[in-house]
Amino acid sequence: MTGPSRRTLARALEALADFADPSLALEQYLTPPEIAAHVCHEARLQDDLDGWVVDLGTGTGMLAIAASLVGAERVVGVDVDADALTQARRNADRIDEAGKHGPLEWVRGDATDPPLSPPNAPVTVLSNPPFGAQRDNRHADRRFLETARSLADVSYTIHNEGSQEFVESFAADEGGEVTHAFRAEFPIANRFEFHTESEATLEAEVFRIEWLRE
Numbered sequence: 001m002t003g004p005s006r007r008t009l010a011r012a013l014e015a016l017a018d019f020a021d022p023s024l025a026l027e028q029y030l031t032p033p034e035i036a037a038h039v040c041h042e043a044r045l046q047d048d049l050d051g052w053v054v055d056l057g058t059g060t061g062m063l064a065i066a067a068s069l070v071g072a073e074r075v076v077g078v079d080v081d082a083d084a085l086t087q088a089r090r091n092a093d094r095i096d097e098a099g100k101h102g103p104l105e106w107v108r109g110d111a112t113d114p115p116l117s118p119p120n121a122p123v124t125v126l127s128n129p130p131f132g133a134q135r136d137n138r139h140a141d142r143r144f145l146e147t148a149r150s151l152a153d154v155s156y157t158i159h160n161e162g163s164q165e166f167v168e169s170f171a172a173d174e175g176g177e178v179t180h181a182f183r184a185e186f187p188i189a190n191r192f193e194f195h196t197e198s199e200a201t202l203e204a205e206v207f208r209i210e211w212l213r214e
Helices: 006-013 033-045 062-069 082-098 140-151 164-173
Strands: 052-056 074-079 104-108 123-127 154-160 176-189 199-211
Touching: 006 033, 006 062, 033 062, 033 123, 033 154, 033 176, 033 199, 052 062, 052 140, 062 074, 062 082, 062 104, 062 123, 074 082, 082 104, 123 140, 140 154, 140 164, 140 199, 154 164, 164 176, 164 199
Parallel strands: 052 074, 052 123, 074 104, 123 154
Antiparallel strands: 154 199, 176 199
């Protein structure tokens, strides 16, 4: 499967707009273009884009659009926030001015209980779930992993630093295996009242998991 280089993809994704009015409760942070490019470049190298790609909690569409740009056959972005999906559509239209991306579908629904049925085709889940920084969102990444387990043959998820033991243990308990892991910097812009710096950088970890479909 051919497509843009990782660097070219990251540059293209820099054109995507951020959340207009991000929700603290949903921990809405823009997925960094460099991380999205790295994830989707790796997915292409692993031949994980030949079936369906489902972006759980797509937000502004960063991972979904990245997957479509590198040649995914069918991409579905799921998010509970209608405003976020509106921005995702606008972002896709912005990229599509040059006819660059493939088919994209946007679905409103709870990313941890999406209104989707596993198709009779390979499924790859991409997700940048909440890190669980807010009290009501604690263990949110676990719920996203549970959903990935129910849908996917392969998943790529982004987590806070220090999550490797948890992710590997969860995968092993659910019949999965972490096959790839890498660290990534996650810039956070000042957007909520409790932020005291113009920008901070979190250390994140990304995991590729192969799941045994029942």
